[in-house]
Amino acid sequence: MSTPFLSVRDLRVHFSTEDGIVKAVDGLSFDLEKGKTLGIVGESGSGKSVTNLAILGLHNRERTALEGEIVLDGQELLTASERTLEKLRGNKMSMIFQDALASLSPYHKIGVQIAETYRKHTGASKKEARDRAIEMLRRVGIPQPETRVDDYPHQFSGGMRQRAMIAMALVCDPELLIADEPTTALDVTVQAQIMDLLKDLQQEFGTAIIFITHDLGVIADIADDVLVMYGGRCVERGTKKQVLSTADHPYTLGLLNSMPSLDGPVDVPLSPIPGSPPSLLNPPSGCRFHPRCAFAEKVAGGLCSTERPTLEVADGRGSACHLTAEQKRELFSDFAATRHN
Numbered sequence: 001m002s003t004p005f006l007s008v009r010d011l012r013v014h015f016s017t018e019d020g021i022v023k024a025v026d027g028l029s030f031d032l033e034k035g036k037t038l039g040i041v042g043e044s045g046s047g048k049s050v051t052n053l054a055i056l057g058l059h060n061r062e063r064t065a066l067e068g069e070i071v072l073d074g075q076e077l078l079t080a081s082e083r084t085l086e087k088l089r090g091n092k093m094s095m096i097f098q099d100a101l102a103s104l105s106p107y108h109k110i111g112v113q114i115a116e117t118y119r120k121h122t123g124a125s126k127k128e129a130r131d132r133a134i135e136m137l138r139r140v141g142i143p144q145p146e147t148r149v150d151d152y153p154h155q156f157s158g159g160m161r162q163r164a165m166i167a168m169a170l171v172c173d174p175e176l177l178i179a180d181e182p183t184t185a186l187d188v189t190v191q192a193q194i195m196d197l198l199k200d201l202q203q204e205f206g207t208a209i210i211f212i213t214h215d216l217g218v219i220a221d222i223a224d225d226v227l228v229m230y231g232g233r234c235v236e237r238g239t240k241k242q243v244l245s246t247a248d249h250p251y252t253l254g255l256l257n258s259m260p261s262l263d264g265p266v267d268v269p270l271s272p273i274p275g276s277p278p279s280l281l282n283p284p285s286g287c288r289f290h291p292r293c294a295f296a297e298k299v300a301g302g303l304c305s306t307e308r309p310t311l312e313v314a315d316g317r318g319s320a321c322h323l324t325a326e327q328k329r330e331l332f333s334d335f336a337a338t339r340h341n
Helices: 048-056 082-088 110-122 126-139 158-170 188-205 216-222 240-245 250-257 300-306 325-333
Strands: 006-017 020-032 037-041 064-072 093-096 176-180 208-213 225-230 233-239 312-314 317-319
Touching: 006 048, 020 048, 020 064, 020 233, 037 048, 037 216, 048 064, 048 093, 048 176, 048 208, 093 158, 110 126, 110 158, 126 158, 158 188, 176 188, 188 208, 188 216, 208 216, 216 240, 225 240, 225 250, 233 240, 233 250
Parallel strands: 037 208, 037 225, 093 176, 176 208
Antiparallel strands: 006 020, 006 064, 225 233, 233 317, 312 317
8 A cells, every 4th residue: 555645643733722722633634645635624613724734834832732643745744843844835735825815915016925935945036936926827817927926915806816825835836735715705706716726736736635615515526535524523534425425424414414405495494503613622522523413312321422432434434423324324314415426
């Protein structure tokens, strides 16, 4: 078996606060191959972004407890020095942030910001870096890049700013690209354009992509594999088709039932998950989803509230749930949602 390009093992990210320890990520493991896209999905506060900031080494190590193992192409990242991580960031691994307007400096021209990233990692001259910035703006679909390279972020529309962010993230041809909800604030037409752009660039460069979102519709469009997070833990893993067509965890089923359907009956109401995500300062014992789970009482002995379910994975497919396979088939059929492969 080949070694995965990115391997995360038993990752724990805990923050110290005045109120106590926030267990933002609490024992997460996954692998990612080159040329593949892993979709990480879950509600706000589930630990998606915290996980990927840990991969990039962007947490304050004086205030954050990091445990586990993150290996990128043979390089261990959790124990790497800040100097090593700086060389890797923007070069071997890069990130597209959710809010391009907040991520881009309002005081510097778009082209200068892209060129500076390129110069830092390649030692290129100013002219070479500017030419590279123009090339990247053209590649991501910015019209008249020779002129727009000298514009400031406020002169770009939301979709164009996001494209500029993608150009900056890809300027050094990174082998790992992390996209943190890059289409959330965009209209559906621009969303589709951004998704097509990422797929085209991945096909061209063979980039490994982690795509963070709360939108299963987006996951259905771009991901190869899906990791569902809840309360800082992985509750389900599998291929896109497996997860979206046959949910194996009550939380995933709840997410699917919360989605509107374009081809189903128009008068069928949505079924939102009751309650709110748990506080990670004082998370529930046992399965963290059990206070919101419609099936917790079906498990004998109250195990859901006392014992953490193990994530049983076989051939990349598995879920962390105390329900038996037979119980899931029987109970989930009554809550079946319209799904898209």
